[in-house]
Amino acid sequence: MKVLSYDPELCVGCYVCEDVCSETWFKVPDAEKSSVRIQEKEGEVLLSAVFCNQCGACIDVCPTEALYRDRRGIVRLRKKLCVGCLSCVGFCPYDAMFYHPDQTEPFKCIVCGKCADECPNDALAVVDVDTPPQ
Amino acid sequence: MSEKTETTRRVLAEYTYEAAPVERGYTGQTLYVNLSDNTIDAKPVTDVMKEKFIGGRGFGLWLLWHGVDADTKWDDPENELIISSGPCGGTTQYPGSGKSLVVSLSPLTDVVIDSNVGGHFGPLLKFAGWDAIEIQGKAEEDVIVVIDGANGRVTIEDASDAPVDTYPVNHWMIDQMTEKEEDRYFMSVVSSGIGADNTRMGCLNFSYYDRKRKAPRFKQAGRGGTGTVLRDKRVKALVVRSDPVRGDSNHPAVPERLARVGTKMHKEIHDYDDVQCRMRHGGTTYLVQIMNDHDLLPVHNFKYGSHPDAPKINSTVWEDRFAKGLTDGCWYGCTLSCTHAVDEFVPRTGPFKDQPVLVDGPEYETLGGVGSNCGIFDPDDIVEMNFYCDNYGMDTISFGTGTAFVMECYEAGVLDKEKTGGLELNFGNADAALELLHQMARGEGFGKIAGQGIRRMKEYFVEEFGADPQFVQDIGMEAKGLEYSEYVTKESLAQQGGYGLTNKGPQHDEAWLIFMDQVNNQIPTFEDKAEALHYYPMFRTWFGLCGFCKVIWNDIVPPDNSETDEPAKVPEHVQNFVDVFSGVTGREINKDDLIEMSEVVYNFQRVFNIRLGHGRRDHDDIPYRSVGPVTVEEYESRSERYDKQLREILDLDPEQMTTEEKMAALREHREDQYERLKDAVYERRGWTKDGVPTVETLEKLGIDFPDVVAVVEKAL
Numbered sequence: 001m002k003v004l005s006y007d008p009e010l011c012v013g014c015y016v017c018e019d020v021c022s023e024t025w026f027k028v029p030d031a032e033k034s035s036v037r038i039q040e041k042e043g044e045v046l047l048s049a050v051f052c053n054q055c056g057a058c059i060d061v062c063p064t065e066a067l068y069r070d071r072r073g074i075v076r077l078r079k080k081l082c083v084g085c086l087s088c089v090g091f092c093p094y095d096a097m098f099y100h101p102d103q104t105e106p107f108k109c110i111v112c113g114k115c116a117d118e119c120p121n122d123a124l125a126v127v128d129v130d131t132p133p134q
Numbered sequence: 135m136s137e138k139t140e141t142t143r144r145v146l147a148e149y150t151y152e153a154a155p156v157e158r159g160y161t162g163q164t165l166y167v168n169l170s171d172n173t174i175d176a177k178p179v180t181d182v183m184k185e186k187f188i189g190g191r192g193f194g195l196w197l198l199w200h201g202v203d204a205d206t207k208w209d210d211p212e213n214e215l216i217i218s219s220g221p222c223g224g225t226t227q228y229p230g231s232g233k234s235l236v237v238s239l240s241p242l243t244d245v246v247i248d249s250n251v252g253g254h255f256g257p258l259l260k261f262a263g264w265d266a267i268e269i270q271g272k273a274e275e276d277v278i279v280v281i282d283g284a285n286g287r288v289t290i291e292d293a294s295d296a297p298v299d300t301y302p303v304n305h306w307m308i309d310q311m312t313e314k315e316e317d318r319y320f321m322s323v324v325s326s327g328i329g330a331d332n333t334r335m336g337c338l339n340f341s342y343y344d345r346k347r348k349a350p351r352f353k354q355a356g357r358g359g360t361g362t363v364l365r366d367k368r369v370k371a372l373v374v375r376s377d378p379v380r381g382d383s384n385h386p387a388v389p390e391r392l393a394r395v396g397t398k399m400h401k402e403i404h405d406y407d408d409v410q411c412r413m414r415h416g417g418t419t420y421l422v423q424i425m426n427d428h429d430l431l432p433v434h435n436f437k438y439g440s441h442p443d444a445p446k447i448n449s450t451v452w453e454d455r456f457a458k459g460l461t462d463g464c465w466y467g468c469t470l471s472c473t474h475a476v477d478e479f480v481p482r483t484g485p486f487k488d489q490p491v492l493v494d495g496p497e498y499e500t501l502g503g504v505g506s507n508c509g510i511f512d513p514d515d516i517v518e519m520n521f522y523c524d525n526y527g528m529d530t531i532s533f534g535t536g537t538a539f540v541m542e543c544y545e546a547g548v549l550d551k552e553k554t555g556g557l558e559l560n561f562g563n564a565d566a567a568l569e570l571l572h573q574m575a576r577g578e579g580f581g582k583i584a585g586q587g588i589r590r591m592k593e594y595f596v597e598e599f600g601a602d603p604q605f606v607q608d609i610g611m612e613a614k615g616l617e618y619s620e621y622v623t624k625e626s627l628a629q630q631g632g633y634g635l636t637n638k639g640p641q642h643d644e645a646w647l648i649f650m651d652q653v654n655n656q657i658p659t660f661e662d663k664a665e666a667l668h669y670y671p672m673f674r675t676w677f678g679l680c681g682f683c684k685v686i687w688n689d690i691v692p693p694d695n696s697e698t699d700e701p702a703k704v705p706e707h708v709q710n711f712v713d714v715f716s717g718v719t720g721r722e723i724n725k726d727d728l729i730e731m732s733e734v735v736y737n738f739q740r741v742f743n744i745r746l747g748h749g750r751r752d753h754d755d756i757p758y759r760s761v762g763p764v765t766v767e768e769y770e771s772r773s774e775r776y777d778k779q780l781r782e783i784l785d786l787d788p789e790q791m792t793t794e795e796k797m798a799a800l801r802e803h804r805e806d807q808y809e810r811l812k813d814a815v816y817e818r819r820g821w822t823k824d825g826v827p828t829v830e831t832l833e834k835l836g837i838d839f840p841d842v843v844a845v846v847e848k849a850l
Contacts, residue, residue, distance in 0.1 A: 061469060063461040064319075065345055084381015085226035085467025086393060090400020099397065101390035104381025 001073030002111050002126050003054050003133070004036070008046040011123035013038060017049075017115035024114045025107065026100075033100050035109040036124070049124070052096040052109040053133045058088035073132060079105050143310065144292040146277065149174035153263030153283050156385045159221030159718040160184060164197065165264040165288065167279055169367055170211050170271030174288050179265050186836060188679035189220030191248045192735045193266045194237025195742060198246065201270055204745050208239040208363060211272045215363050217324070217372075218266035219256030221719050223681020224384040225467075227396030228714045229403065230683030232257050232465020234340065240358040240638070241334040241366075242532070242587050243615035245743045247358025247638050250678050252464030252473065253340025253351075254322035257681070258283070261320075261376035261383050273368035278307075283376040284320075293370045299327035300339040301491065301525050303371050304350045311373065318343040320379060323350070324372040326361035329526030332577030333585030335536070335617075336361025337529040346460050352494050353464050353473065356529035357641050358616060365527070379466060387720030395713045396467070403469045403690055411689045416449035416456065417472035418498035418689070423448040425502070429772075430622045430648060432507040434561050435538035436611055436759050437768050439622040443511035447501050451513055470685055472497075481518050483568050486525070493521040496530075502620025503534020508541055509561030519564075519571055526575035531641075532587060533574070535617035537567055539588050539610050546609075548601045555579040588612040608758040614639035614748070623760045625775075626652040627804075628663040631811045634756040635667060637739045637749075643684065645670040650702050664814035673703075675732035680715055687711070734835045737820075737827045738842065744826060745845040751825040754812060762804045766793050769800075776800055826850060 018034035026033040036051040054075050059067045066081035067088060084104030089097045099106045116124040154161040163176045179193075187196045194216040201214045216237045225231035234256025240247035259267060262283020269279070278293040297303045303325045312318050323341040330336025338361045339352040355361075364372075386392055407414050422444060425431035429439030445451075456462075456474035464473045476493040496505075496516055504519040505511060523530045537559075543549045544559040551558060555573075557566045557580060573581025583594055588610045595601035611618040616639025623629040629652070632645035647666050650656045657666050677684050692706045699705070708725050716722050723731070743749030762776075763769040769776055770793060777788040780796060784803055788796055816823060820831035826849045832838040 060459050061461060063345070063463055063466050082381070083226045083379045083466045086381075086397050087400050087461075087467055087469045089397045090402075090469065091404045099393055101393065104389075 001054065001129060001132065003129050004051050004109055004111055004116065005125050005127045006049040006051070007123050007125075008048060010121045011038065011047050011049070012121055013040075013047050014120060016118055016120060017124055020115050020118045021109075024112065033102075033107075035096075035098060035107055036115050050094065050096050052092075053094060054111070055093065055133050057091060057093055058097055061087045061091040063087065069132075074110050075108070076110055077105060077108070082106075145289050146292055147172035147174055147290040149288040151176060151263065151286050151288070153286055156224075156260060156383060158387045158720050159224075159384055160189070161260055161263050161265050163264060164193065164218075164266040164268055165281065167267065167269045167288070167290065168271040169269065169273040169277065169290065169369070172290055174290065177268075186734050187738075188731055188735070189265065190218050190223070190233075190235040190681055191237060191675070191678040193218040194235055194248065195246065195735060195739055197266065197268045198237055198239070199738075199742060201268065202239065204747070206239060208241045208244065208359070209366050212270065213239045213363060215269045215360060215367065216266055217256060217259065219260055220679055220681030222384075222714055224257035224260050224379070225386065225392060225681075225714065225718060226379065226381055226383075226465075227392040227467055228686075228710070229396070229399055229463070229468045229470050230465070230686035231681055231714070232468065233677070233681050233683050234355070235678045236338060236355040236360045238358075238360050238363045239746075240360075240615070241362045242359045242589070242617075243639050245614065245638070245746050245748045246739055247360060247616075248678060248739070249338075249355040249357040249360055250643060251338065251340045251355035252353035252683065254320075254342040254465065255324050255340045255372070255374055257379070257465060258320060258322050258374045258376045261379060262374050267372070269367060269369070269372075272366065276368050276370050278371045278373060279369060280311075281372070281374040283374065296370045298331065298365075298370055299525050300325045300352060300527055301486075304341055304352075307371055307373055308350065311375070315348070318350075319345065320377065321373065321375045324364070325370065326364050326527030327525055327575070329523070329528035329575035329585075330359075330361035330365040332582065333528060333574050334359045334362055334587050334590075335529045335532035335585065336363075336365060336527045337523075338364060339524060339527065342464060344460075347475075347477070347492065349492050351464075351473070351475065351492070352524055354524060354529070356531055358638060359529075361527040384718060386718040388717045391713055391717030395710050395717070399686065399710060400469050402692060406693060407470065407690055410691065412449065412453070413470045413472040413685065413689050414462075415458075416453040417462075417474045417495075418685075419449040419452040419496070419501060421498040422501050422506075425621065428653060429625070432502050432538070432620050432622055434509055435507060435542040435609060436618070436622055437542070437765070438771060439624075441506055441509075441511070444506060446511045447505050447513055447516060452496070455513065468683070468686075470690060472685055472689070476517050479517050479521065481521060482514075483518065484522055484572055486521070491521060493517050494524060496520045499620050500530040500534065503531050504537065504567070505534075507534055507538040507620060508567055510564045510567060512564060515564035515568070518568060522568070522571055522575070526571075528571075528575065531619050532617040533571065534620070535611050536584055536588050536591070537570060539591065540570070540584055542609055543595060543601070543606065546605070548595055548599060548606065553580070553599055587615065588617055589615040605764075608764040610757055611759055612640070613756045614753060616640060618760065621646070621648060623648070624762055627807055627811055628657055628666055630756060630761055630808055631663065631667050631815055632670075633760060634754050634808070635812065635815050636671070637736065637743060640756070640760075644674055656702065660810055660814040663811060664818040667815045668818045669703075669729065672729045672732040672736060673708075675736050676711075676728045679731065679735060680711075682711060730835070734837055737831060737835055738837055740821070740825075740827055741832075741842050741845050744849050749825065750849070751812060751816075751823065754825060756808070758801065758805070761808060762800055763797060766797070769793055769797050822850065824849070
């Protein structure tokens with residue numbers, strides 16, 4: 001299955017990925033609406049990235065079965081079934097499920113690859129893994 | 135039950151409406167249904183209702199006050215059954231925001247009962263356009279009431295073909311009303327059972343559809359016989375359907391505030407529940423071991439506080455029995471998920487004998503009630519009683535505490551095999567307890583007597599069996615007519631008040647002060663106890679005004695809670711609730727405001743009881759079993775502790791006294807302490823020495839309405 005990967009050694013902190021992601025899914029460049037977030041951590045030289053690794057912990061906590069793993073292994077949200085409880089946001093072990101006041105449903109990376117395509121330094125990439133990470 | 139049966143639903147009355155949109159947690163109208171004359175109508179929610187009574191229990195009390203008078207009895211047609219969630223009910227972002235409150239005149243207590251319950255009915259009722267449903271009158275034949283918010287239609291329908299008991303009637307409703315699986319998602323049924331027809335302790339089961347198990351699940355409004363009221367009105371089920379729930383169905387004033395505080399709480403539960411109470415794994419069953427370890431678990435009708443067999447029914451057993459990996463929340467977004475179930479349970483008795491069933495629970499109160507208090511420690515027996523209580527529509531607490539009383543009477547010789555129709559009701563006899571349960575539900579044999587509850591059993595045993603009135607009064611664990619919930623209070627004066635100085639009777643949802651008082655000694659003086667018996671009942675009342683669940687408050691706490699000024703109050707969580715309330719309603723409040731909001735409703739309820747001829751000092755009396763040792767063996771089981779108290783507090787020499795003399799001295803002291811506690815608490819609450827709220831108190835709270843003041847003035 002495919003997942004997004006990130007190499008902090010290559011990231012220059014241009015934040016293009018955040019704009020690309022939010023443009024793709026929300027039609028606006030807005031880091032708060034991006035499913036990939038580049039972060040500076042205090043005391044650390046390298047940047048880090050937060051995005052879904054498709055572990056699926058959120059599927060178990062979803063009360064409406066709105067979250068599911070698709071045939072490609074990607075964890076996705078059926079908006080129609082979502083009641084906006086945001087349980088998945090609090091229970092994501094990687095803080096990679098996001099929400100924004102403009103909509104009631106949360107959102108996450110579904111490995112569309114747009115950010116990787118546009119990343120000027122190839123810090124982000126779509127890679128194949130055998131099984132979902134735990 | 136998947137085959138659709140051919141049944142024509144005969145409509146007796148119909149009302150069409152356009153569902154009012156929810157604005158900031160309110161639809162602005164309540165639904166009135168009169169089953170005597172088949173009236174169905176909408177009533178406006180007034181500003182006074184919103185400002186003073188908030189919702190939930192507050193709305194229930196307000197509507198009931200105007201629906202009945204001083205002479206109304208529980209089984210008069212004028213009595214009402216009111217269900218309301220509250221402005222925050224139906225919020226999906228903050229855990230535990232789907233509760234409903236049921237308010238009625240109780241068949242057990244003859245005063246107002248309020249009983250809180252999960253399940254989807256209250257929130258879906260709101261999303262169907264109604265802040266409350268108020269049912270008055272009595273139908274001539276069995277009916278169902280259907281509130282179809284999706285199509286703007288309320289109907290009263292003939293239900294002579296429908297089963298009565300909760301499991302079959304829910305499957306019948308699903309069969310009747312749904313085509314596809316998805317049709318079941320936003321539908322909820324309130325039902326009871328034959329146990330409510332034949333006892334005074336009927337409960338209401340509020341359903342919700344468990345999508346993963348593909349089955350209806352049930353939460354109980356257990357206390358005070360509200361199921362008995364439903365069946366007295368000849369209602370088999372209330373059914374509500376709404377449009378699909380969305381994250382903004384409650385249309386909050388500031389959605390992002392809810393999202394912020396809600397996700398913070400979800401994360402806290404994710405990070406700490408596993409190492410705190412493990413509610414997600416075992417629900418409230420974790421309390422069994424803690425109570426047993428602290429001598430607080432009711433054993434043998436509250437005679438003792440622990441038992442060597444308690445580990446057989448503690449959370450390790452239930453974590454094993456409960457299915458894992460499911461979302462056991464009783465409303466969307468409750469990640470504390472305490473409402474677990476035993477799947478594929480096969481009863482060995484009764485109408486479901488040898489048929490696999492899905493059993494909701496057991497929770498702590500059921501384990502304490504039908505388990506340890508009756509000396510029953512076999513998990514299967516407890517699950518079976520849990521199942522049949524739910525199915526028959528009977529409160530597991532009143533059944534458990536009532537059966538424990540019967541068992542002690544049996545062992546003390548008040549009852550014998552002849553009087554019980556052959557039932558050998560010794561402690562620990564699960565076969566007899568199960569048979570008693572079935573008899574109670576059917577209204578047969580000795581079950582018919584037991585189903586009346588402890589207060590009426592006491593009278594019956596004295597009159598018919600020549601029982602010693604003092605003995606049955608001392609060991610009969612009821613106050614105001616309601617059976618005690620499952621905590622031993624003998625060593626906590628504050629909790630004796632927590633049970634006794636209540637509006638509805640001894641139910642722990644008003645105050646649970648045992649650890650503060652007995653274990654941690656944080657409230658040593660009468661003034662301290664009175665303050666706690668002011669703050670906590672008010673604080674907890676507030677949950678039931680808004681639609682919140684208590685467990686999110688202190689069955690999980692922030693990791694730094696113990697470093698706060700008042701850990702028992704869990705200050706961070708109180709602030710969360712304030713944020714959610716303000717985020718939903720747009721009404722900015724602070725932590726102090728919520729106490730005053732509750733005081734309004736709490737005092738109004740006290741006045742309501744006074745109006746009904748109750749609610750005075752004498753009505754706050756409690757049985758001595760909840761205060762101290764009634765029997766010699768009970769004294770001697772804790773003689774070291776009691777002797778020490780005689781020496782240190784009363785300056786007596788226990789070596790020179792018989793056990794009976796020691797018991798008498800201790801009793802005099804403890805009963806005096808309870809009376810002094812009453813004085814302190816009444817003063818703190820702004821009541822007279824007779825427990826009547828003063829006119830000044832009503833004025834201060836802004837509920838000095840002429841009819842309310844008139845009740846108080848008459849009582850002063």
